[in-house]
Amino acid sequence: MSIIKIALTGGIACGKSRVGQILSGLNVDVISLDKLARDVVKPDTLGLKKLIKYFGNDILNANKSLNRNTLRKLLLENKSNQQLIEAVLHPEILIHMQTAIEKLKTKLVVVEIPLLAEKNLTHLFDRVIIVNCNEKQQFKRLIARDNLNLKEAKSMIFAQVNHSLRLELCGKLPTDIIENNLDIDNLTQKTNQLYKKLINL
Numbered sequence: 001m002s003i004i005k006i007a008l009t010g011g012i013a014c015g016k017s018r019v020g021q022i023l024s025g026l027n028v029d030v031i032s033l034d035k036l037a038r039d040v041v042k043p044d045t046l047g048l049k050k051l052i053k054y055f056g057n058d059i060l061n062a063n064k065s066l067n068r069n070t071l072r073k074l075l076l077e078n079k080s081n082q083q084l085i086e087a088v089l090h091p092e093i094l095i096h097m098q099t100a101i102e103k104l105k106t107k108l109v110v111v112e113i114p115l116l117a118e119k120n121l122t123h124l125f126d127r128v129i130i131v132n133c134n135e136k137q138q139f140k141r142l143i144a145r146d147n148l149n150l151k152e153a154k155s156m157i158f159a160q161v162n163h164s165l166r167l168e169l170c171g172k173l174p175t176d177i178i179e180n181n182l183d184i185d186n187l188t189q190k191t192n193q194l195y196k197k198l199i200n201l
């Protein structure tokens, strides 16, 4: 039987990685596309070379690694930068994802994929988990975690679709929603419950 591929998505800072960590602690294979996105821009990669070609050496730190703050600013500056960065990085990220999935021998894999709905990638998966939280929590968590100002936080949130559109765009896939507005214990409890459902599929 082929592996069940479950997309783990949701708005920025709503708690996808936390859910991924909890599932990973339950021995589920979890692949993070944010992590793969870092791998494809390591020094000397084709990904980083292409970004340098478009944006110049200003996107590098003194040690030649990618300055992620600078790339984030460029991405948020205008739509054409965002499209360019995504056109360079997404194909590489998706190849890495397929390779990682092919290596697995388990019953299911969870892929943390922030832009599932935005990039219309639902056809690559069998099911979806959407982690959602209210806007107040989302701002609070994003600002605290990434040390952004309110304007930057707003731009990151508005670079993505909102929850109802995300839900609509994932419409064809069986969907589980985790509402993450309370504490970590509550999130752990909800994730454990979902885990029991998923391993019995």
Ligand SMILES: CC(C)(COP(=O)(O)OP(=O)(O)OC[C@H]1O[C@@H](n2cnc3c(N)ncnc32)[C@H](O)[C@@H]1O)[C@@H](O)C(=O)NCCC(=O)NCCS
Pocket (backbone or CB within 6 Å): 011, 012, 013, 033, 034, 037, 068, 069, 071, 072, 075, 082, 085, 086, 089, 093, 113, 114, 115, 146, 156, 159, 160
């Ligand atoms: C903009 C970058 C440099 C910011 O790096 P940083 O280390 O601060 O954040 P990190 O990579 O952990 O991403 C945090 C979150 O930002 C959001 N995000 C990232 N890229 C995008 C994007 N292109 N559009 C909308 N939201 C995005 C996601 O919710 C993601 O989980 C980085 O996210 C990036 O390289 N983005 C382009 C690649 C991409 O689209 N990645 C998304 C996963 S496929």
Ligand SMILES: Nc1ncnc2c1ncn2[C@@H]1O[C@H](COP(=O)(O)OP(=O)(O)OP(=O)(O)O)[C@@H](O)[C@H]1O
Pocket (backbone or CB within 6 Å): 010, 011, 012, 013, 014, 015, 016, 017, 018, 019, 034, 114, 141, 142, 145, 180, 181, 182, 183, 184, 187
């Ligand atoms: N229930 C919760 N209570 C308190 N803090 C939380 C809760 N859930 C998540 N957080 C915190 O909020 C921040 C955002 O969570 P997380 O990194 O899991 O979000 P994400 O959806 O993966 O974000 P991104 O799209 O940026 O990758 C983190 O600092 C995390 O520890």
